[in-house]
Amino acid sequence: MPDLKIIKEFPDNFTFGVATSSYQIEGNSFGNSGLSHWDHFSKIKGNVYNNESGKIACAHLPNYKEDIKLIAEAGFSAYRFSFSWPRILPDGKGSINKEGISFYDRLIDELLENNLKTFSTLYHWDLPEIFMSKGGWKNRDTTKWFADFTDIIMRKFSDRLNSIATINEPWCVSWLSHYLGEHAPGERSIESGVKTMHMILVAHAEAMQVIRSHNYNNAGIVLNKQFVQPFDDIPETLKVTNLADEIHNLWFDEAIFNGVYPSQTLDLFSQYMPNNYEKDLVKISQPLDWVGINYYTRSLIKIDPTESFLGYKSVNGDLDVTDMGWEVFPKGLRFLIERFHNKYSKKIPIYVTENGMASNDVIQDGKIKDFKRIKFYSDHLIECIKLLEKDIPLKGYFAWSLLDNFEWAYGYSKRFGIVYVDFNNLKRIPKLSWKEFRKHLK
Ligand code: FCB
Numbered sequence: 001m002p003d004l005k006i007i008k009e010f011p012d013n014f015t016f017g018v019a020t021s022s023y024q025i026e027g028n029s030f031g032n033s034g035l036s037h038w039d040h041f042s043k044i045k046g047n048v049y050n051n052e053s054g055k056i057a058c059a060h061l062p063n064y065k066e067d068i069k070l071i072a073e074a075g076f077s078a079y080r081f082s083f084s085w086p087r088i089l090p091d092g093k094g095s096i097n098k099e100g101i102s103f104y105d106r107l108i109d110e111l112l113e114n115n116l117k118t119f120s121t122l123y124h125w126d127l128p129e130i131f132m133s134k135g136g137w138k139n140r141d142t143t144k145w146f147a148d149f150t151d152i153i154m155r156k157f158s159d160r161l162n163s164i165a166t167i168n169e170p171w172c173v174s175w176l177s178h179y180l181g182e183h184a185p186g187e188r189s190i191e192s193g194v195k196t197m198h199m200i201l202v203a204h205a206e207a208m209q210v211i212r213s214h215n216y217n218n219a220g221i222v223l224n225k226q227f228v229q230p231f232d233d234i235p236e237t238l239k240v241t242n243l244a245d246e247i248h249n250l251w252f253d254e255a256i257f258n259g260v261y262p263s264q265t266l267d268l269f270s271q272y273m274p275n276n277y278e279k280d281l282v283k284i285s286q287p288l289d290w291v292g293i294n295y296y297t298r299s300l301i302k303i304d305p306t307e308s309f310l311g312y313k314s315v316n317g318d319l320d321v322t323d324m325g326w327e328v329f330p331k332g333l334r335f336l337i338e339r340f341h342n343k344y345s346k347k348i349p350i351y352v353t354e355n356g357m358a359s360n361d362v363i364q365d366g367k368i369k370d371f372k373r374i375k376f377y378s379d380h381l382i383e384c385i386k387l388l389e390k391d392i393p394l395k396g397y398f399a400w401s402l403l404d405n406f407e408w409a410y411g412y413s414k415r416f417g418i419v420y421v422d423f424n425n426l427k428r429i430p431k432l433s434w435k436e437f438r439k440h441l442k
Contacts, residue, residue, distance in 0.1 A: 002375035007440035009385055015117065015396030016441055017078030018071055018418065019354050021124035021168065023054045024405040026084060028126075030061035031099045034090025036126035037136065038408075041184030052411030058403050059426050061103060066428065068110050070419055071402060074434055075441030078117035080353060080398045081107070082124035082168065085149050092128035093145050101156060108160045117162040119353075119398070121222065122150055122207055124168040125183070125408075136185055137173065137196045137203070140274070147206040154214040162218065165292055165353070166207040169224040170200040170252055182409055190309055194272035198280070201255055205283040212286075221256065222292035222353045225249050225340075227332030231302035231315060240312035241301040243268070247310075248299075249336070257344040259285035268309075290395070292353030293340070295333045295380075297326035323358040323414055328376060334383040341392045349395045355380050356400035358407070358414040361431060368420045368431035377433065399437070403428065 007016070023038050042053035060067055071079050085092065087100035111118050123146065131142055150166075158164070167173065177183040179193025187193075204221055211219045226248040230241040246265040254262050259281045261269075299314035307313055319327040337350055357376045361368045377399060387394045404417035412423050418434040421427070 002371050002378055004374060004378055004381070004436045004440045006378050006381045006385065007437075010381075011388070014388075014394075015078045015351070016437075017076050017080055017117070017119060017396060017398040018074075018402040019080035019119075019398040019400050020060075020402050020405065021082045021121070022084035022087065023057070023124070023126040024401075024407070025058040025060040025067075025403055026087070027055065027057045027059045027061050028053075028084075028087075029055045030059065031087060031103055032090070032097050033084065033100060034086035034092070034097070035129040036084070036086045037129050037132050037184040038126060040129050040132065041186055044186070047184075047186055048409050049411035049413050052406070054406045056426075057406045058421050060403075063426070063428075064103075064107055065110060067402065068107075068114055068116065070428065070430065070434070071116060072114040074418075074430075074438040076116070076437070078119050078162070078396065078398070079111055079402075080119040080121065082121035082126075083153055084126045085123065085146075086126055086128040088152065089128065089149060092130045093148055096152065101152075104157065108157060112160060118160060119163045119165070120153075120157075120161050121165040121168050122146075122153060123166065123173075123203070125173065127184075132185060137178075137199050138192055140199065140202065143199060143203040143206045146203045147210050150207040150210040154210060154216065158211075158214055158216050163290070164211060164216065164219045165222045166204040166211075166219070167200060168222045169294060170197075170204065170221070171224055171248055173200045175247060191272045194269045195274055197251060197269070198274055198277050201252070201284045202280050204256075205280065205286065208286055208288070209283065218289050220288045220290040220292055222294060223249075223252050224294040224296075224354075225336045227295075227298035227329060227336055228301050228314075229298060229317075231300045234303075236303055237301065239264075240303060240310070243310065244299070244301045244312060244314070253340065253344060255281060255284050256288070257285065288348065290349040290351060291340070292351045293333075293337060294354035294400075295336065295352065296324075296355065296357075297322075298329040298332045322376075323360050324410070326357075328357070328379075330379040330383050333380055334386055337387055337392065337394065338390070347393065349393045351396040351398065352380075352384065352394070353398050354400040355397065356416050358416050361404075361415045361420055363420065363429065366429075368429060370418075370431045370433045373418070373431070373433045374436050
C-alpha cells in the first residue's frame with residue numbers, strides 16, 4: 001500500500017499546503033461577481049468539455065468555512081488561493097464590488113483563525129471579460145489596470161497575506177491561451193502568442209512595483225515548468241528540444257532573473273515582439289523574494305514539419321500516464337529545480353506551488369481509494385527530500401488540489417482533489433489521499 005510516511009522526513013519549518021484558484025472553485029454566479037473571460041470562452045461550443053463552466057464550480061463562496069476546515073483538519077499549515085479580479089472589480093477597474101471584497105476579507109480572517117498561512121495569487125487566469133474587446137493581455141493598458149487592481153489588494157489585505165504571487169503560470173496565460181488556443185481567450189495566432197509572452201511579464205513587473213511601494217517583502221511569481229527531453233538523438237531534434245525548453249521554461253527564467261530573452265526563441269519571435277520590449281526587461285528582472293514552481297509532467301519533443309512555426313510537437317514516451325494523459329516523471333521535478341537553483345539564484349527560496357494528478361476517482365462503499373495519487377505524492381516528495389539533502393532552499397510544497405474542481409477546458413471531467421466533490425449535490429468527501437496527509441501531518 002502506498003503511504004505518505006515520507007512527510008516525517010521533512011524539517012519542522014517546511015510548509016505543507018494545498019492550492020486552489022478562484023475561478024476553479026468559487027462559483028462565478030455567486031456574490032455579484034463580474035464576468036471573467038472564462039465565462040465567455042466556456043459559452044462557445046466546443047471550447048470546454050460538455051459545455052461546462054465555472055458558474056457554480058464547487059460553490060466555495062457559500063461553503064468556504066467548511067473547505068477551510070478540511071485544510072486545517074488534514075494538518076496543512078498553508079493555503080494557496082487566488083483573488084478573482086472580476087469579483088472585486090466587475091468592470092475591471094473603477095468601482096469595487098463590496099460583496100466581492102468582503103468575501104476575501106472573511107476568507108483571510110477564517111484562514112488566520114485556523115492558523116493557516118495565506119499564500120495568495122493576484123492572477124490565476126480570471127481576466128475581466130470587459131477587457132477582451134480592448135485586446136486583453138495584448139494591450140499594454142491591461143498591465144496598468146492590473147497594477148491598479150494590485151494596489152487595491154495591497155491596501156486592503158497586505159498586512160494579512162503571508163505571501164503574494166503576481167501571476168500564476170505565465171506560459172499558460174500567453175502561449176497556451178493565445179497560440180495553442182486551448183485556454184481562454186482561445187486565440188491561435190503567432191502574433192498574439194508572442195505579444196502576450198512579453199506582456200504578461202510586463203504585468204508581473206508592474207504588479208511587483210506596486211507591491212514594493214507598499215514595503216511588502218514576500219512576493220514572487222509562480223512558473224510552470226515542463227521537463228523536456230528529445231524524442232531521438234538526431235541533431236534537428238536536439239535543436240527543437242532546446243527551443244521547447246526555452247519557450248516553456250527559460251523564456252521566463254532568463255527574463256526574470258537575467259533581464260534577457262533566450263536567443264533561439266528571440267530569433268524566431270523577434271518580428272512579432274512589441275516595440276521597445278528591451279526597455280521593459282529592466283523592470284521585469286527586479287528582485288523577487290521567492291519563486292514558485294508548478295510541476296506535473298515531462299514532454300518528449302519530436303520534429304513535426306506540419307507545425308510550420310515551431311517545427312516540433314510534444315509526445316508521450318512509455319511512462320505511466322494520469323487521467324490527463326500526462327506522463328508521471330517525478331525526477332523531472334528535481335532536475336528542473338536543481339537546474340533553476342544552479343543557474344539563477346543560489347539563495348532565492350523555492351516553493352513547489354503545485355503538484356498533483358488527475359485520476360478517475362469513484363466512490364466505493366463510501367470511500368475514494370485514490371492509491372495512485374498517494375503514490376504520486378510520495379514519489380514527488382522523495383525528490384523534494386533529495387533537493388533538501390543538497391541544501392537547495394526548498395521551503396514548501398503545495399498539493400494541487402484541495403477539491404475536485406473546474407479543470408479549465410476539461411470542465412469537471414478531471415479530478416485533481418484530495419477531497420472528492422459530488423457535482424450533483426456539491427458534497428465534499430475526503431479521499432484516502434486526504435486521510436493519508438492527515439495521518440502524517442498531524
Ligand atoms: C495548472 C494550473 C491549475 C490546474 C493544474 C492542473 O496548470 O495552474 O489551475 O489546472 O494545472
